[in-house]
Amino acid sequence: MSASGKPWSPLLIDRIDRLSRVRENWWADGRRVALVPTMGALHDGHRALIRTARRLGEAVVVTIFVNPLQFLPGEDFDRYPRRLEADLRTCAAEHADLVFAPSRSEIYPADPEVTVCAGAMGRVLEGATRPGHFDGMLTVVLKLLHLVRPDIAVFGEKDGQQLALIRKMVTDLDVPVRIQSEPTVRDSDGLALSSRNAYLSDAERSSARALPRALFAGRDAAGGGRDAVLRAGRKALDDGAAASPPVELDYLTLVSPDTWTEIPPGMTGPAILAVAAKVGDTRLIDNLPLVLGPE
Incomplete structure (x- = not known):
């Protein structure tokens, strides 16, 4: 419930210009903003990230965007689960303030020519099996950090190589954000939630x-x-x-x-x-x- 006693309902935005206006208002109010970037299909692991963002921030933004740049040809981009209505209910239950769920054309009006290179760390293990995956991941994360301009961004430790690369990018490119990690959430049988x-x-x-x-x-x-x-x-x-x-x-x-x-x-x-x-x-x-x- 909100302070007024009404059911909590996060603001749903799908356009960058509207997101910018909200963010400018938060800046004017001096609110500390925490970001949780996701590709949707939210589960209890994402809930833990949002709870951490809620604890650390005064305004919580959850982004939902299935990023085509980090999928290789033949991977599961088309069948990746998309459940926006269910995700909005999850965000409401965890008291997120804003859900940014843009279309592909909103994030990439044209195929990007300038992208982030993940470097040597992005070419081993997952990067060796999925060449180019981490370049695409870092590119969209950097775009979201620029668009939301959070004080804190929260990521899960399950994707450990991804987390290490994001920390490296933020350090190397002087992105003014604190990266907060959250331990892997596991189901009762031990399987990491995904x-x-x-x-x-x-x-x-x-x-x-x-x-x-x-x-x-x-x-x-x-x-x-x-x-x-x-x-x-x-x-x-x-x-x-x-x-x-x-x-x-x-x-x-x-x-x-x-x-x-x-x-x-x-x-x-x-x-x-x-x-x-x-x-x-x-x-x-x-x-x-x-x-x-x-x-």
Whole structure:
């Protein structure tokens, strides 16, 4: 409920000029603005992001835009779930103030010729499997940061490489925004919440549970060092590969939290165990922070 006792209803805007007018009013009032960029199909993980934005900001903006620049040919752009009415109800329940849901032509009146280059970090792991994906992601995030001009932007840690790249972009390009991260939200079976989970059949979801099992097994073995982590994680994924349908592993790797480069043998301290695999036609990613002990 709002302060007046009426049901909370965020302002829905689909045009940049209207968004700019609202933002100018907030600036005049001195309100601290928190942004949650999304592609819609909101779930409890997004709710956690909005709650964090609500806690940190005096005005909360949720953007809903399925960004074509970060989808490769043959990927799921056309079938990516679009549920604006349900998303608006979620935003209302979490007391977002404004939902910016522009059309493709509003964000890209013409195909952009100048885009963001993700650099070396954008060419490994997810960037190697999906070349150009991170360039497209960073381009739209930078556009949204310019359009909303938030004080704070909130992102989930599930997309860890994406988060690291956004932090790097904001630092390298002197974007005046604080990047706030929120831990991965998991379902009761351990699977990280993702809009793409809706693609999974019951059997595929059962197989997909091998991903979080591998991560947690690796974290439990972290005191024994890098090789112990990878051995424990691979054992869980071997079980997934034998399931029906099988888990088709892309990578399981330990990386630096800042650079997403592979951890060399003998290194100790903070690291991220990252995994990507296909189950059926659905590609899933997940990661878990841990602290490596000596080998």
